[in-house]
Amino acid sequence: MKTYLECIPCFIKQALNVCEHIDADEKTREKIVRRVLKRLSSIDLDKKPPEFAFYVYNTIEKVSPNIDFYKKIKQKDNLAALEALAKTKEIVEKAKDPLKAAAKAAIAGNIMDFAHHNNYNILETVSRSVDEKLSIDHYAKLLAELKQASRIAYLADNAGEIVLDRLFIEEIRKITQAEVNFFVRNKPIVNDATIEDAEQAGINKVANLKINKIRTTFPFTSNPSFVKFLKDQDVIISKGQANYECLSELKANIFFLLITKCPVITDHIKVKKGTFIIKNNLL
Amino acid sequence: MKTYLECIPCFIKQALNVCEHIDADEKTREKIVRRVLKRLSSIDLDKKPPEFAFYVYNTIEKVSPNIDFYKKIKQKDNLAALEALAKTKEIVEKAKDPLKAAAKAAIAGNIMDFAHHNNYNILETVSRSVDEKLSIDHYAKLLAELKQASRIAYLADNAGEIVLDRLFIEEIRKITQAEVNFFVRNKPIVNDATIEDAEQAGINKVANLKINKIRTTFPFTSNPSFVKFLKDQDVIISKGQANYECLSELKANIFFLLITKCPVITDHIKVKKGTFIIKNNLL
Numbered sequence: 001m002k003t004y005l006e007c008i009p010c011f012i013k014q015a016l017n018v019c020e021h022i023d024a025d026e027k028t029r030e031k032i033v034r035r036v037l038k039r040l041s042s043i044d045l046d047k048k049p050p051e052f053a054f055y056v057y058n059t060i061e062k063v064s065p066n067i068d069f070y071k072k073i074k075q076k077d078n079l080a081a082l083e084a085l086a087k088t089k090e091i092v093e094k095a096k097d098p099l100k101a102a103a104k105a106a107i108a109g110n111i112m113d114f115a116h117h118n119n120y121n122i123l124e125t126v127s128r129s130v131d132e133k134l135s136i137d138h139y140a141k142l143l144a145e146l147k148q149a150s151r152i153a154y155l156a157d158n159a160g161e162i163v164l165d166r167l168f169i170e171e172i173r174k175i176t177q178a179e180v181n182f183f184v185r186n187k188p189i190v191n192d193a194t195i196e197d198a199e200q201a202g203i204n205k206v207a208n209l210k211i212n213k214i215r216t217t218f219p220f221t222s223n224p225s226f227v228k229f230l231k232d233q234d235v236i237i238s239k240g241q242a243n244y245e246c247l248s249e250l251k252a253n254i255f256f257l258l259i260t261k262c263p264v265i266t267d268h269i270k271v272k273k274g275t276f277i278i279k280n281n282l283l
Numbered sequence: 284m285k286t287y288l289e290c291i292p293c294f295i296k297q298a299l300n301v302c303e304h305i306d307a308d309e310k311t312r313e314k315i316v317r318r319v320l321k322r323l324s325s326i327d328l329d330k331k332p333p334e335f336a337f338y339v340y341n342t343i344e345k346v347s348p349n350i351d352f353y354k355k356i357k358q359k360d361n362l363a364a365l366e367a368l369a370k371t372k373e374i375v376e377k378a379k380d381p382l383k384a385a386a387k388a389a390i391a392g393n394i395m396d397f398a399h400h401n402n403y404n405i406l407e408t409v410s411r412s413v414d415e416k417l418s419i420d421h422y423a424k425l426l427a428e429l430k431q432a433s434r435i436a437y438l439a440d441n442a443g444e445i446v447l448d449r450l451f452i453e454e455i456r457k458i459t460q461a462e463v464n465f466f467v468r469n470k471p472i473v474n475d476a477t478i479e480d481a482e483q484a485g486i487n488k489v490a491n492l493k494i495n496k497i498r499t500t501f502p503f504t505s506n507p508s509f510v511k512f513l514k515d516q517d518v519i520i521s522k523g524q525a526n527y528e529c530l531s532e533l534k535a536n537i538f539f540l541l542i543t544k545c546p547v548i549t550d551h552i553k554v555k556k557g558t559f560i561i562k563n564n565l566l
Contacts, residue, residue, distance in 0.1 A: 005299060005312055005313065005316050006299060008295055008316065008320070009292035009293075009295045009296050010292075012291055012292045012295070013292050016288060016289060016292075029288055030288065030328070033288050033291065034324050034325070035324075037291070037320050037321075037323045037324035038320075038321070038324040040320045041317050041318075041320035041321040041324060042317070045313070
């Protein structure tokens with residue numbers, strides 16, 4: 001997916017958000033925002049939105065190096081999701097189709113996206129997820145292919161959210177013997193999960209933990225070996241908007257699981273804002 | 284009021300809004316947004332927000348000259364407000380304090396602000412305005428001073444809204460013999476009222492119509508003769524956020540009547556978003 005002019009106010013808001021979280025003084029905030037604006041004035045719109053978000057974070061890192069901007073938030077989100085886990089398990093186990101309920105709970109976890117807002121109640125979102133109608137529903141295909149799969153790649157999105165991904169993977173493993181490789185970012189960006197978050201969430205107990213190079217080789221599609229790897233997978237589960245933005249054009253068997261959170265994405269997918277989707281990329 | 288970094292995403296959204304209204308093609312949109320971003324990267328934050336909004340409109344005018352971007356919207360808003368007038372009059376006349384009810388209806392008219400959103404129902408807003416509690420309420424002082432006044436200046440904001448200003452002025456004239464001078468912009472910017480809008484709203488029947496130079500000598504406070512004029516007034520009624528942004532530091536007897544519509548303004552005034560205020564500048 002290309003970058004739209006409508007994404008630009010959002011990039012600036014992200015820069016301002018991070019400034020708030022690193023308690024930047026006024027002079028530093030101004031310096032960061034001016035740099036971002038100058039860079040935006042010559043932005044290549046053919047590139048994917050996460051590439052520019054990456055630039056925003058790089059700009060901030062130059063001013064405040066070696067800071068994991070969202071470390072505290074991520075830990076808080078992991079804990080909140082872990083606290084919600086027992087209740088979520090109960091919801092999933094009681095459901096008519098536990099795998100589908102777990103998929104929906106994992107989508108509900110996608111509410112924990114600090115790039116878009118910072119006020120979410122994970123248990124409330126999970127609780128209503130069972131009755132949530134998917135605005136794009138390719139679950140039947142996902143189920144059929146998971147049963148046949150021997151290689152599954154799971155591309156994670158945010159800290160906190162990954163606790164519910166773990167629950168979904170537990171349900172997946174009940175219907176398949178496939179190898180599950182779970183990919184997180186190799187460096188912190190926004191509140192995206194890194195290896196530490198995945199370990200805190202206990203993903204290593206249910207899947208192989210892998211690191212993708214999303215912060216250094218952007219986007220996925222510009223990394224030929226990763227593209228080859230993805231094409232070799234039987235099923236790819238991709239969580240969240242940034243992964244969608246990077247992979248929406250890739251001809252691989254990707255299932256995008258996410259909540260639609262911005263007008264650019266909703267226009268692109270042609271659904272309403274705030275809806276849950278399971279969308280297969282080959283249909 | 285200075286410009287805050289948080290105003291920047293809003294300036295870009297305004298540029299995109301106008302592009303939509305002039306049906307700009309993709310190349311023109313891109314050109315406008317890039318220019319605005321470049322200019323924003325060296326913005327003087329000590330200037331007032333409307334000065335930069337003015338720059339945004341100037342940039343667009345260079346690409347699409349001689350266009351009153353919001354002409355159609357303004358005419359539609361004037362008509363919608365004129366249609367709501369009879370019902371509003373009824374609400375005002377039935378009220379315990381018709382002048383206060385008319386002031387609140389005039390504030391309700393401030394919902395018609397295209398710089399912030401484009402989806403408003405004027406009659407619904409006016410209807411609930413009677414019961415709306417003002418989050419800052421200097422009405423008692425306004426009433427006392429209107430009664431004593433011999434010179435009143437009324438600084439208008441948006442098309443549509445001015446129809447309800449007219450009703451408020453009619454009520455004001457019932458308690459005072461003062462001269463009322465009603466100021467509109469000399470050139471179109473966003474959906475701010477111009478002389479044509481004021482005539483359509485019938486302001487000329489209840490007040491002297493005057494033009495201020497807000498589009499050419501920005502802000503009010505940089506125009507010494509206008510500042511002198513304002514200081515000589517007994518009461519100044521100032522509608523809307525942009526006028527507040529220009530005049531909040533001026534030591535003159537200004538009553539700001541507006542709906543708080545953006546986080547920067549609400550932080551500055553220290554009230555919640557979406558509230559009605561009548562705020563005197565000398566208290």
